[in-house]
Amino acid sequence: MTSKTQEPFRIAVVGGGIGGLFCALAIHHHCSGAGIPLHIDVYEQASEYKEIGAGVGLGINAARLVHKLRLGERLNSFAGDRTGVWITFRRYNDSGEIVTIPVHDKETVRQAPCARSDLLDMLRGAVEERGAARLHTGKKCMGVEDLEKGVRLRFADSLTAEADLVIGCDGIHSALRNQFVVDKPVFSGQIAYRGVVPTKSLPNWPFESWSVLWSAKHRHFLVFPIARNEELNVVAFITKPEKEVADVKESWTSICDRKDVYADFKGFDKPVQDIIDLMPEQPSKWRLNDREPLDRWHYFDGKVILLGDAAHAMLPHLGAGAGQSMEDGWVLGRALGEHLSGHTGSNFTSLQTTARLYQDVRLPRAQKTQATSRAAGNTYEMQTPDMLELSFEECIPLIAKRTGERMKSVWEEDLDATYERVRDEGAQRVASGTSKQSPTSGALATGQGEGIEVE
Ligand SMILES: Cc1cc2nc3c(=O)[nH]c(=O)nc-3n(C[C@H](O)[C@H](O)[C@H](O)COP(=O)(O)OP(=O)(O)OC[C@H]3O[C@@H](n4cnc5c(N)ncnc54)[C@H](O)[C@@H]3O)c2cc1C
Numbered sequence: 001m002t003s004k005t006q007e008p009f010r011i012a013v014v015g016g017g018i019g020g021l022f023c024a025l026a027i028h029h030h031c032s033g034a035g036i037p038l039h040i041d042v043y044e045q046a047s048e049y050k051e052i053g054a055g056v057g058l059g060i061n062a063a064r065l066v067h068k069l070r071l072g073e074r075l076n077s078f079a080g081d082r083t084g085v086w087i088t089f090r091r092y093n094d095s096g097e098i099v100t101i102p103v104h105d106k107e108t109v110r111q112a113p114c115a116r117s118d119l120l121d122m123l124r125g126a127v128e129e130r131g132a133a134r135l136h137t138g139k140k141c142m143g144v145e146d147l148e149k150g151v152r153l154r155f156a157d158s159l160t161a162e163a164d165l166v167i168g169c170d171g172i173h174s175a176l177r178n179q180f181v182v183d184k185p186v187f188s189g190q191i192a193y194r195g196v197v198p199t200k201s202l203p204n205w206p207f208e209s210w211s212v213l214w215s216a217k218h219r220h221f222l223v224f225p226i227a228r229n230e231e232l233n234v235v236a237f238i239t240k241p242e243k244e245v246a247d248v249k250e251s252w253t254s255i256c257d258r259k260d261v262y263a264d265f266k267g268f269d270k271p272v273q274d275i276i277d278l279m280p281e282q283p284s285k286w287r288l289n290d291r292e293p294l295d296r297w298h299y300f301d302g303k304v305i306l307l308g309d310a311a312h313a314m315l316p317h318l319g320a321g322a323g324q325s326m327e328d329g330w331v332l333g334r335a336l337g338e339h340l341s342g343h344t345g346s347n348f349t350s351l352q353t354t355a356r357l358y359q360d361v362r363l364p365r366a367q368k369t370q371a372t373s374r375a376a377g378n379t380y381e382m383q384t385p386d387m388l389e390l391s392f393e394e395c396i397p398l399i400a401k402r403t404g405e406r407m408k409s410v411w412e413e414d415l416d417a418t419y420e421r422v423r424d425e426g427a428q429r430v431a432s433g434t435s436k437q438s439p440t441s442g443a444l445a446t447g448q449g450e451g452i453e454v455e
Pocket residue numbers: 014015016017018019020043044045046055056057058059139140141142169170171172173174175192194235286307308309310314315316318319320321322323324325
């Protein structure tokens with residue numbers, strides 16, 4: 001183990017988004033405390049570490065991890081104060097209440113809907129302040145090669161680098177995943193118009209720090225406050241046939257005319273029309289994809305590991321993808337810290353077993369969240385099989401019933417306790433000589449269009 005030889009352990013993080021930067025910080029946090037010599041390099045394909053526009057809702061599970069990294073105060077300072085409600089669901093045509101879901105969020109550790117740029121800037125700044133990793137830009141990773149000792153990374157600029165461990169945090173179109181897995185992003189049947197509008201331009205806006213979702217058949221319009229509640233993040237979802245949206249990409253470069261938003265949300269109540277009035281003249285038009293579940297997140301004997309959207313891209317209907325990537329980083333950081341310092345004893349001495357431990361802790365939960373995200377989108381738009389033949393009015397009580405408790409499993413898991421349980425069960429199995437099957441997947445398919453509420 002590294003601690004005995006004092007050789008710095010070399011980690012290459014591919015992708016400097018929320019998942020990659022959080023992962024670098026978490027590994028540094030868990031390893032630097034134990035005095036483990038490390039070199040972490042983050043390789044980002046873009047020319048700078050930057051998120052464009054829009055917001056991201058961090059649930060309390062993810063916010064808790066940010067606090068554990070001693071960045072919680074900063075997070076709260078740009079997310080702003082909350083006022084005891086997570087979200088209110090409204091009828092599309094008259095804004096009548098369907099259900100309003102309270103949340104305990106007056107404590108220091110609380111929900112943190114925020115601007116993606118604020119979050120990324122905070123993570124990048126912390127990496128730099130702490131000397132947690134070297135940040136590279138313009139480094140598009142094209143693939144990896146297994147070496148006798150370590151892994152070689154190949155970049156688009158024809159240069160190479162070597163590391164003992166490569167962590168693929170390169171998003172839903174991950175080049176690393178594509179090297180090991182033959183699959184493609186799956187179109188959800190939905191696209192989303194995205195934008196950010198100033199709250200103060202909406203006279204008498206009544207939902208100061210709440211998310212609001214107006215629900216209709218095949219469409220739903222979501223806003224949530226970001227930037228100290230000074231702005232509203234807008235995501236307007238609509239179901240479209242694949243042939244109509246063939247040219248729409250998952251990218252900020254994919255834009256449209258605002259009149260498309262008016263047309264698709266015709267009949268929605270005045271607050272929605274007022275928000276559309278404030279959207280940019282060319283809002284972003286985003287294709288919503290996810291991935292099928294992947295049973296294996298580690299390759300080359302544990303020397304290559306997938307994390308975040310690269311491992312489990314999910315639809316945005318629970319606002320959980322970024323939080324799940326942060327959970328990955330936290331658990332991987334703990335597992336590596338214990339492996340490299342020898343804390344976990346003889347059971348996790350290899351990278352292979354350490355990678356298995358990371359996967360065994362994270363995969364079942366991430367896949368359940370993927371499945372629940374699909375199910376949630378179908379519910380909000382009244383597209384579950386049991387709702388398809390029902391009228392709008394008949395669907396309303398079903399939405400109210402199915403949304404109330406949905407976030408419990410995402411927000412309330414004690415991640416460290418789960419990690420310790422899975423680790424200790426693994427250790428016991430090794431001690432008793434029984435082998436371990438990796439967790440099985442397959443739950444995801446049940447969430448797509450079958451009306452099954454995965455909770
Ligand atoms: C409409 C929408 C709304 C969402 N809302 C929420 C929300 O409210 N809450 C939430 O938690 N999640 C939300 N998500 C999901 C969330 O955005 C993602 O789950 C999260 O960003 C994943 O982080 P990541 O770091 O794994 O991937 P990404 O954020 O995609 O970052 C990947 C990084 O890797 C870089 N990269 C890619 N390929 C390479 C390569 N070959 N070499 C080097 N670098 C590379 C990219 O440039 C990028 O910087 C939403 C998603 C969408 C589409």
